[in-house]
Amino acid sequence: MNVSANYVNDENLRTRQGIWAYGTKAPLVGRVLELVDVAADATVVDVGCGNGRYLGALRDRGHRGPLVGLDLSPGMAATARSASGAATAVADAQTIPIRTGAAQVTLAPHMLYHVPDIPLALAELRRITRPGGRVVVVTNSTRHGYELDTLLADVTGDLLGTPVRMAWDGQRFRTNQADLLLPTVFAEVDKRDLGQLVPVPAAAVVRGYLESLPAEAIAVPAGRRAEVLAEVERRADAHITAHGSFPVTGGATAYLCR
Numbered sequence: 001m002n003v004s005a006n007y008v009n010d011e012n013l014r015t016r017q018g019i020w021a022y023g024t025k026a027p028l029v030g031r032v033l034e035l036v037d038v039a040a041d042a043t044v045v046d047v048g049c050g051n052g053r054y055l056g057a058l059r060d061r062g063h064r065g066p067l068v069g070l071d072l073s074p075g076m077a078a079t080a081r082s083a084s085g086a087a088t089a090v091a092d093a094q095t096i097p098i099r100t101g102a103a104q105v106t107l108a109p110h111m112l113y114h115v116p117d118i119p120l121a122l123a124e125l126r127r128i129t130r131p132g133g134r135v136v137v138v139t140n141s142t143r144h145g146y147e148l149d150t151l152l153a154d155v156t157g158d159l160l161g162t163p164v165r166m167a168w169d170g171q172r173f174r175t176n177q178a179d180l181l182l183p184t185v186f187a188e189v190d191k192r193d194l195g196q197l198v199p200v201p202a203a204a205v206v207r208g209y210l211e212s213l214p215a216e217a218i219a220v221p222a223g224r225r226a227e228v229l230a231e232v233e234r235r236a237d238a239h240i241t242a243h244g245s246f247p248v249t250g251g252a253t254a255y256l257c258r
Helices: 011-022 028-036 053-060 074-084 118-128 146-160 175-185 203-212 222-243
Strands: 044-047 067-071 087-090 103-109 129-140 189-193 196-200 246-250 252-257
Touching: 011 196, 011 203, 028 053, 028 103, 028 129, 028 252, 044 053, 044 118, 053 067, 053 074, 067 074, 074 087, 103 118, 118 129, 118 175, 129 175, 146 203, 146 222, 146 246, 175 189, 175 252, 203 222, 203 246, 222 246
Parallel strands: 044 067, 044 103, 067 087, 103 129
Antiparallel strands: 129 252, 189 252, 196 246
């Protein structure tokens, strides 16, 4: 399993995370952790820790137990370590270098769609979590980012003659797949909808989200990409001028698994 160029560091990830800061609900990381009620001395392993937002939030809450972050990207693992103070390492979710039953809480937020063999990764998450512990999977609904996808399709349809929609890893494991797959691995699966409609106030934020995606996720000719993104920004700005914001569906869903 190779690291995508989009995740060598957390620049693009931070851009995508930033759009959800305009939501009217509390930040997602805190809402997920409140569902789990992590004991202050629990051993927590964050698989696919990215830039360490969950690890940092736990430290900020006064967590005293061992915190371990794993990510396939050396850049992400280093950023997470710096941001949270947790121990981090470079690791593949399909072969997690943690002993069986070591974790009381295993986090897997917004990462399984990047893994080639998702069932294998789920089996690994279950393996490293002790009996009675929790595996917390977070992914997105099929409506996640619907408005961004529609805007992109409208713009490319008009400019290129053929609508182009977002096509990237994030669509490989959404709630429809999670609903079917998780019960085959875990005896108990408690699904919690954490979605919201986010009123984005700036067109540059809309453009930035799409611009931060891997090039292959928006299949337009390289020479037309800047033109497409500029028109996306123009239309988003027109919508914001008329309505006060550009609404984007955040479809985050947490699964608490045993």
